[in-house]
Amino acid sequence: MVIEIAGTGRAIPPERISNQDLAEQIDTSDEWIRSHTGIEARHIAPPHVSTSDLAVEAAWESLKFAVARAEVEEPGPEELARTLDLIVVGSTTQDYYGCPSTACLVQHRLGAQKAAAMDITAACSSFIYCLETAAALILADRRRKRALVIGAETLSRVANWNDRGTCVLFGDGAGAVLLEKRDYPEENSGGAGPGRSRGLLRTILGADGSGWEHLIIRRGGSREPWKSGETVDIPPHVEMNGHAVYNFAVKVITETMAQLMEEESLAIQDIARIVPHQANARIIQAAGKRLKIPEEKFYLNMGEYANTSAASIPIALDELNRSGQVQKGDLIITVGFGGGLTYGGNLIRW
Ligand code: COA
Numbered sequence: 001m002v003i004e005i006a007g008t009g010r011a012i013p014p015e016r017i018s019n020q021d022l023a024e025q026i027d028t029s030d031e032w033i034r035s036h037t038g039i040e041a042r043h044i045a046p047p048h049v050s051t052s053d054l055a056v057e058a059a060w061e062s063l064k065f066a067v068a069r070a071e072v073e074e075p076g077p078e079e080l081a082r083t084l085d086l087i088v089v090g091s092t093t094q095d096y097y098g099c100p101s102t103a104c105l106v107q108h109r110l111g112a113q114k115a116a117a118m119d120i121t122a123a124c125s126s127f128i129y130c131l132e133t134a135a136a137l138i139l140a141d142r143r144r145k146r147a148l149v150i151g152a153e154t155l156s157r158v159a160n161w162n163d164r165g166t167c168v169l170f171g172d173g174a175g176a177v178l179l180e181k182r183d184y185p186e187e188n189s190g191g192a193g194p195g196r197s198r199g200l201l202r203t204i205l206g207a208d209g210s211g212w213e214h215l216i217i218r219r220g221g222s223r224e225p226w227k228s229g230e231t232v233d234i235p236p237h238v239e240m241n242g243h244a245v246y247n248f249a250v251k252v253i254t255e256t257m258a259q260l261m262e263e264e265s266l267a268i269q270d271i272a273r274i275v276p277h278q279a280n281a282r283i284i285q286a287a288g289k290r291l292k293i294p295e296e297k298f299y300l301n302m303g304e305y306a307n308t309s310a311a312s313i314p315i316a317l318d319e320l321n322r323s324g325q326v327q328k329g330d331l332i333i334t335v336g337f338g339g340g341l342t343y344g345g346n347l348i349r350w
Contacts, residue, residue, distance in 0.1 A: 003135040004199035005348065006071040007178035008318040009061025011054040011152075012305065013045040019168070028164045038281025042171030042306035044156045050095045052105040054174035055152035058314070059087075059110055062148065062176040065322075072180070080178075084115040086147035088134045090126025090310035092339070093154045094119055097220065106150065115148070122207075123215065124277050124338025126310035127151035131177070131334075131346055132203035138181050150176040151310035158217055160237035169279070170238070171306035175314025198329075202264060202347040204256050207340050211248060214241040215339035245341070246283060252343035253277075253335045254287040260333055260347050268293055270331055272350075273320060277336030278302035278312040299325075309338065326350045 018041045019030035033039050045054065063077035074080040087110075089103040096102075103117035116137075122129040127149070134147040152174035159167040184198060218224055220236045253276060261268070274297050276284050284298050299316050308315060313334050320326045328350055335345040 001139060001181055001183055002197055002199040003138065003179050004182055005177050005317075005350065006180040007062040007064075007066030007069070008314065008321045009058045009063070009065055009176045010315045010318040011057035011061065011174040012315070013043045013049060013054070013172050015044050015046065016041050017044055022168055026162070026164050026167070028168055033168050036280075036282065037169060038300065038302055039169065039306045040303045043173060045154050045172040049154070051091055051093050051152045051154045051174070052095045052102045052109070054154065054172065054311075055089055055091075055102060055106050055150045055176070056109045058152065058174035058176040059106060059148055059150055061318070062178045066178050078111060081110040081112045082114070084110070084112040084146050084148055085144040086134055086137055087112060087115045087117040088130045088147065088149050089119045090122065090130040090149075090151045091119060091153055092121060092123050092126070092217070092309055093158055102152065112148075122338065122342045123340050124279065124307070124309045124312070125205075125336045125340070125342040125344050126338070127175070127313045128203065128334055128336050128344035128346055129205055129342070130310075131179075131200060132205060132344075134179055135200045138179065145181050147179045148176060149179060149314070150174060151312070151314045153309045153311045155238075155307070155309055158236055158238050160234055160239075162234075163237075165242060166238050166240050169307050171308050173305055173308040173311045173315055175311050175316075175318050177314055177317060198349045200346060200348050202260060203344065204259055205344040206252065206256075207342045208248070209340065211244060211341035214244040214248070214341060215239075246280070248341050249279065249283045249337040250286045250290075252337050253283070253345075254290045256335050256343060256345040257287065257293070257333060258291060260345050264347060266331070268297065271297065271333055272330035273326060274298050274333045274335065275313055275316045275320070276300075276334070277307075277338065278305065278316065279307045279337075312336075
């Protein structure tokens with residue numbers, strides 16, 4: 001049995017805020033943001049649009065894609081939604097605090113009556129965690145076949161728009177992939193070497209909780225709850241130790257890519273594309289340099305969308321897929337890092 005990606009989709013809010021637009025509001029410049037991060041713009045959801053709205057839009061796109069490409073037998077996306085066994089949403093900006101999960105809201109809106117639904121919070125590594133979790137759960141029971149894995153964020157709601165050190169980095173968006181369990185007996189031989197297994201082949205997941213404070217939304221949880229009568233000067237917002245996150249990121253993405261290639265006996269020429277979490281182009285360049293990976297192997301779109309956390313990898317996968325830049329049989333590595341601190345990577349044969 002293999003777990004393949006049968007469809008991809010994305011949702012990007014139309015409102016585009018360029019670096020120049022931000023520089024008119026806060027003390028920053030297009031030059032600083034570009035040169036320090038590679039970011040040129042971000043898309044921001046309007047006030048009435050929540051994370052689940054973006055997640056649902058991306059989900060429908062992935063289901064429509066699977067139907068249009070005849071990856072499934074169902075005649076339409078609604079019929080396909082009804083066959084889902086599982087919906088997993090990765091997000092740091094869920095619609096509601098703690099309960100209900102955003103995945104339940106998505107399940108309801110899709111009419112996916114038989115799907116189990118849950119959220120996973122691993123900050124910007126969430127999608128990598130979600131993919132492995134969903135794949136493991138559909139493999140664990142022969143009656144389960146399909147899962148929808150979504151990364152969705154409205155980070156504009158937790159950005160401190162007065163802190164130039166963080167607010168310039170983030171954007172809103174969602175990406176989705178439809179996973180399907182398939183039986184290719186002749187190919188299911190394990191290992192990732194050319195011509196071997198297909199679909200999701202291998203995942204590395206990790207965390208270093210000692211860095212919990214380096215990227216944090218401090219207020220509102222059980223440790224520092226809002227108190228009745230308290231005046232809220234700034235809504236819950238991201239605080240970040242940029243240097244610590246930067247150093248952690250370069251280290252863990254370098255190690256994760258190296259480990260995936262070494263343990264699966266792969267050379268960089270075997271990999272068609274590396275899809276990193278789109279936080280900062282400098283982080284990716286530094287890791288690439290350490291492993292002598294040519295820059296063009298990495299797919300980068302943070303220029304347009306900035307850091308959309310859990311959504312950044314599935315948005316990139318959808319762009320690659322729809323533009324034909326990945327083909328069936330290509331080996332892809334995803335790699336990411338984020339608050340927690342967390343990290344991980346997936347090896348996928350498309
Ligand atoms: N515009 C203009 N100047 C800015 C600025 C902005 N948006 N943000 C910070 N600066 C200033 C600082 O105030 C500082 O000024 P000073 O020297 O006068 O004190 C100067 O630029 C350098 O700041 P520093 O924080 O040292 O910059 P940096 O080169 O480390 O880059 C980050 C900052 C945030 C881009 C970098 O640390 C980073 O990318 N970290 C990882 C962040 C990340 O990926 N987070 C998401 C994780 S999923």
